[in-house]
Amino acid sequence: MQMNKGEANMSTIGRRDFLSGSLAAGSAAVVSGCMSSKPELPPIPVSGKIPRRLFWSWDHSTNWSMNVPGEQNCGVGNEYTKKPGMFELDYRRVVDWCADHGMHGVGIVGLLRDRHGGVDAARRLCAYAQEKGVRIYLIAGLFAYGGIYYEGDSEWSLNKKLRENPAWIGKKQDGSPLIYRHMGSGGSKVEPMGCASNPGLYRYVLDSIDWLFKTIPELGGIQMEAGDNGVCQCDRCRARRGGRTEKNPMSIEDMALIYPPAGDVIRSRNKDAWVICECYHHFLDDPCVKTFRADSSDENVQKLLSMPASTIFQWGTSDFYKDPGKWNESSRMLPAMRRFHNILRTHAGTQWSDGRYFFAAERIRRECRLSYLSGADYFSMFGENNPFYANSEFNYLAMTYFSDHPLAEMQHFVRDEMGPRLGGWELAERWCDVCNIQLDATRIPAAVDGISKIISGLSRDREARRRWLQLASWLESYRYEAKFWPDPKGHHYYFHSFNWRKI
Structure with a gap:
């Protein structure tokens, strides 16, 4: 592309040596009031859009209210350490920003927690978001991550239920209980994980989802997860997976077992709710390519592929965006998954990637472009940071801009x-x-x-x-x-x- 005189090539962020004096030249221009006009760039190619944009978040590390005691900036499974009322205040500000910037939903892990108001607070927040045209949806593990009611003295707290029914807890390969200990910056909890083959737990999971959508009719949907911190290796689970020992910390077979009946329960209560099925992988990861096939012999996979077309499957961008050999502009969604809605979820600008306040607009640009060309119609990123931090603000704006203009x-x-x-x-x-x-x-x-x-x-x-x-x-x-x-x-x-x- 031909560049105008004085225009920088923006194809690679951080490309110039700052000490060359470029910033000093720019600052001098500002002081003298001689800023150049906007650059003449080629027009943005005409294209469609990624229609829906979402924020993903943990309740304990979402900080849209500033200078508040109890703030946390990372973690999985942390305690909630702010005053209870801050939960609603933080997320009302998130909702307001989404409504003002054409965003469509906010997912929350820990939406239901005794410490910040439980069901009553969740209902108020969901109703507020509804009025603004934004959906609040629950992010919840079904066999892990505390279940539907993340933390508290509730019948629908999975951790509480597993303590009461230890036979429902999964098994490691050596037969010991499947317990995950979050370490250091990753969190502060010790959480049991369930056996997906246990009939009592299976029924409990479906009942908990039914309770959720009956109790919170304002809820916009759910992002369901089977769990990614280890899977049960008991005899029944291994037999269901073809006799093999699952080496990955998550199991696509476990997802296929629970997502279809869970989706049926959700739609029986709220036919318009978002039914989001977390897959953890990029759709081009080998386990997905091998499993999500129309000719699969797995009965549960066939049930999953027969879910209603309104079902939404969520995939992680992982590090695939870095490698054109893995994910490029000719890549397309798996054939068996094209009839569904599909989300690409990024960790750009977070503690899980380059850093919580890292400027990641170029990465977001590339991921939006590849997501659009792949056939995705949703894009999701973490929305825990206050946009007062300008790098975070620009990351959020990059998602909305490149979703609207994926070929820009x-x-x-x-x-x-x-x-x-x-x-x-x-x-x-x-x-x-x-x-x-x-x-x-x-x-x-x-x-x-x-x-x-x-x-x-x-x-x-x-x-x-x-x-x-x-x-x-x-x-x-x-x-x-x-x-x-x-x-x-x-x-x-x-x-x-x-x-x-x-x-």
């Missing part, structure tokens, strides 16, 4: 969405140069000096100034912390703190 390039997003929020398109390009340098402490002082000059030229645009101030403060926090980490490139604080991830 990064330059279009910088021009149309970032430029108006940062003081102009040239400054938006400067942002892309420096917003992800937090792990290289040697570059931060010059970056912050340049940002200071930019801020001085934005006296009339308070919101743009706020975003630059927030970025400078965030970068400086990493520079300060780097003094305490003996790492040649700063400190890699984020990854060192998450001890399960190695550089």
